[in-house]
Amino acid sequence: MKDLLKQAMDELRQRGVDYADARRVRGLSETLVMKNGTLETASTTESEGFGIRVLKGGAWGFASSSELTGEKVSEIAEQALAIAEASGTVGKPRITLDKRPPAVDTYVSGYREDPFEVPLAEKIEILSGACEGMSRTDGVKLATASIMNFRTEKLFVDTEGSSIDQTIVESGGGISATAINGAGERQTRSYPASFRGDYATRGFEFTRSLRLVENSEHVGTEALELLNADECPAVNTTLIIGGTQLALQVHESCGHPIELDRVFGTEASYAGTSFLTTEKLGSFKYGSKLVNLIADATCEGGLGSFGYDDEGVAAQRTDIVREGIFMGYLTSRETAPRIGLTSNGTMRASGWNRIPLVRMTNINLMPGEGTLEDLIADTEDGIFVDSNKSWSIDQRRINFQFGCEVAWEIKHGKRVRMLKNPVYTGITPEFWGGCDAVAGPEEWHIWGIPSCGKGEPGQTAHVGHGVSPARFRNVQVGGKR
């Protein structure tokens, strides 16, 4: 297939295109979901195909097919060219790409245990054990455990001479217990994170390290405790945010607004734009001096780590916010030159049948010092929240509202009671401006989110967020509102 795609690149170059690239992708995924001991989903799916992207006359075209034949490669190349020519008939497109040397390389992500070689029975045993552990608590009506594994093989070639083979293996899982009372009220506790857990660019050794069975009983008892907890009051207070929720806070209020294609309006009609417009670069006060954010596609094991992006640009580490000042974007070969830069390698496509978009890599909040317990001990009056339940943010990423699974009231440096149905809301730069403590490296973890949505047609990306728990002053916390 590589030879066929290289040949297509040669032919397109001879046809006078500005640029073209081709990707052949084979994606393998395994999803196992057990509920109350019954395996609700047990599926393995594979999807394989190729896509060709053509830039001609400053306009893009893309076509793709799952049929891997020489005849089809020629047909799809023709289609992509015709589509690019059609794109050029609207307005005066002038897309140009940055300059970079071609890359020829092979990259395999690090893993010890291939998740697709682990016997299914062993995975089922983990799920069964976890469901059983959660169900030991009377009142837990739904015990759910899941494991997902991914293997992606990618070949990239372009008209500039790049040729890159990559294999990326990812694994992870999670559990959740739902307690329901006689009135039909329900509360859920999850581990290690809500919405199916935590994931990493590692092998099955990562899923084992989550110790889903060992943590299951505690999750069950906490679900019941939460059901009987007091309602979270509506109050303006000091908020400590645990790692799993802070990861999503970073995702929505920092990760998405720094996507430079979004800043330039390409998501305007769908997911929205960004308040971080280009005149703010280098001077805008995004947060307090304690806020240091880095986009890092090179962190070992991060779910947003890889060797090369889907434009053949090597993975990089970029300053996003330094001591509270907004310093950088996630960029592509098309968007970076518009602000006088070269791509920092963040273009990724969810498969062979999608074009690459600017996507988050691992957007990490750098650690401060101390433990979570130090943060709590240092707080006179406040609320500690964790585990995401709901999320919503406006189309420029300014006004946000998050619901969490659980909260604890803090009085005089101690957790005094559990609270249910916590919600908090804020305005992004004000909220990050109120950050007055970030816990240290001992609490820092890269949370893997395998479900970041963007684009039309829809694409799902795997991204990571390294965070330690952090404290924020003057945050509006509500009950159900």
Place this chain on the structure above:
Amino acid sequence: MIDRGRLDALLKEVLASSPADETELVAHCGTNRLTRFAGSLIHQNVSEEDCSVIVRVAVGKRTGVAGTNRLEGAALADAVKQATEVAQASPEDPDFPGFRKSARAPEADTYSEATALMSPSARAEAVNRTVAIAAEKGTTVSGAYRVSDFRFAVMNSSGTDQEYYGTDAFLSVYATDDDGVAGTAVAYAKGIEGIDVEATARRAVDKCVAGADPVAVDYGPFDVIISPKAVAEVMSWLSFTAFGAKQVQEGFSFMAGRFGEKVMGDNITIRDDGFDPAGVPVPFDYEGVPKKPVTIIERGVAVSPVYDTLTAVKDGVESTGHAGTAAFRGGPGPRNLFIEPGDKTEDELISMVDRGLLVTSFHYVNGLLDTRQALFTGMTRAGTFLIEGGKIVRPVKNLRWTDSMMRAFSNVDAMTREREVVGASWGAVGSVTSPAMLIRRFMFTGATEF
């Protein structure tokens, strides 16, 4: 793309040679084409052709699933083998009802040849028309024009053998001025014949122009008129959190334990009908079961969720033909929803409001805050206007809202008689056909800067 005869032969051969006790094959083959534009230029223009098969097998009461889009050689037989190995390693599912034979689904008007044949240059020409309309008023446009054509087929070892050919077309137009003020409109239909490009563009541009120089208003309870698009955004979430039998059986839905009770106002009737040509028909589900019409809410009373075979057996009823893909068992869901209309025009709704808001669209709706109370949040977007004394007086900046949809749909005072077909946000073929609604004392809980 693999031709129909070859695929049919392949599927039948695999079905006949499957080593499992029971086998089900679901094939989806087709082409998606999408032209996306921003700043009045096309920035993304794509085409995709794919053919994938999901294999589900049963060994006794153990089931396994495998999917592939490799159809050459022995790949499909390998998928059956893999699904069988998964089933053999899985624990028994005591509720598994087996694969059943379904009667042939009635014919439905699901296909538009002009849509299947639409060229990239024809889509570009449509975009050019929206650009020209926007330019007349000093605005630029973003949006997407998508067309798809596909064949969907379901076969199982009990004798089910369904297929249909379908198309759909979706257009969104989002007009913005130099200050970033926006207006939006969408269109969705079985085919491009149902997409009025000019009218959609003009609606978006007119909203944008009318929205210039918005002012901030204090948030709190407002009487609000929400557009069919905004209603559809809420209904898409309710389809996921409430209207399916799995969500009811697991106590997740606001309807659980409340059937026969009043959960919304007398004037709210919500039904799903896969064959109603007023929406975009979908004749059968992922188990090959023909769609049955289901009244979910009737005059405010919770009547029934929609079912697949597994959830139907648990409740001792028949499947209503609303199964989703076996690759991830999220439970059944409606695909062709209809909200019964009222008897007003939009102007009449506006005249009924002493002080309130007119909302063109919602953004980032989330229905997971408290699913038992259908407590939702979201933002207004692309055209929010203040109404005073029965008239629109000025555009306002966007607001966050947080409210129970049971409460909101209990406070609907009036609806338009005219409805719009809105493409469902879940992306697959499916739609919500809805009027605009006047809701009293809808809770706005925050504000943003634009």
